[in-house]
Amino acid sequence: xxxxxxxxxxxxxxxxxxxxxxxxxxxxxxxxxxxxxxxxxxxxxxxxxxxxxxxxxxxxxxxxxxxxxxxxxxxxxxxxxxxxxxxxxxxxxxxxxxxxxxxxxxxxxxxxxx
Amino acid sequence: xxxxxxxxxxxxxxxxxxxxxxxxxxxxxxxxxxxxxxxxxxxxxxxxxxxxxxxxxxxxxxxxxxxxxxxxxxxxxxxxxxxxxxxxxxxxxxxxxxxxxxxxxxxxxxxxxx
Numbered sequence: 126x127x128x129x130x131x132x133x134x135x136x137x138x139x140x141x142x143x144x145x146x147x148x149x150x151x152x153x154x155x156x157x158x159x160x161x162x163x164x165x166x167x168x169x170x171x172x173x174x175x176x177x178x179x180x181x182x183x184x185x186x187x188x189x190x191x192x193x194x195x196x197x198x199x200x201x202x203x204x205x206x207x208x209x210x211x212x213x214x215x216x217x218x219x220x221x222x223x224x225x226x227x228x229x230x231x232x233x234x235x236x237x238x239x
Numbered sequence: 240x241x242x243x244x245x246x247x248x249x250x251x252x253x254x255x256x257x258x259x260x261x262x263x264x265x266x267x268x269x270x271x272x273x274x275x276x277x278x279x280x281x282x283x284x285x286x287x288x289x290x291x292x293x294x295x296x297x298x299x300x301x302x303x304x305x306x307x308x309x310x311x312x313x314x315x316x317x318x319x320x321x322x323x324x325x326x327x328x329x330x331x332x333x334x335x336x337x338x339x340x341x342x343x344x345x346x347x348x349x350x351x352x353x
Contacts, residue, residue: 129281160341168328170282170344216281225272225295227342229281
């Protein structure tokens with residue numbers, strides 16, 4: 126069974142600084158998708174970024190980028206130029222290409238200070 | 240461009256009562272997924288439905304829980320004879336097709352069982 130592990134329950138960063146959130150996963154499959162979701166205090170789940178396993182190039186969305194290391198089964202999220210609005214719980218998620226369910230990690234709470 | 244709609248946002252039930260949670264997917268989406276989030280946990284998959292069909296219910300508790308997605312109207316997650324352990328946030332997500340990677344989430348329903 127696939128699992129997703131986020132080893133940092135909490136992280137903090139100062140405004141304008143860069144922070145990296147870690148995620149590792151375990152799977153025997155070769156084709157899959159990885160995601161980072163943001164859950165602010167409103168509890169709405171917001172898709173931040175996605176990565177297809179077959180793509181070697183790391184995905185980037187504005188200030189958000191990932192470091193995808195397929196062999197190491199690692200998928201970290203880098204937030205550059207952090208803003209107060211980035212404060213939220215961040216979840217790493219996995220979905221096999223043939224599957225339907227998203228498998229989530231337990232999340233990392235990110236706090237941003239001014 | 241309405242997103243995924245869920246209602247009610249908050250639901251309070253006494254032990255033994257029934258809870259009905261509704262989800263209207265995004266326009267053009269015919270695939271619905273239900274997830275449950277317990278306090279301090281990530282989301283856990285419950286069930287995946289297409290119109291009039293349950294495709295994958297591997298995450299659904301065997302008793303008291305049921306889901307449907309009728310030809311007309313929203314998807315319904317029903318919990319009969321609720322217990323305190325059912326208190327959680329229940330999220331619905333939708334996608335336009337099974338092979339589409341992203342799932343778009345609604346704001347969730349917070350169920351409290353007293």
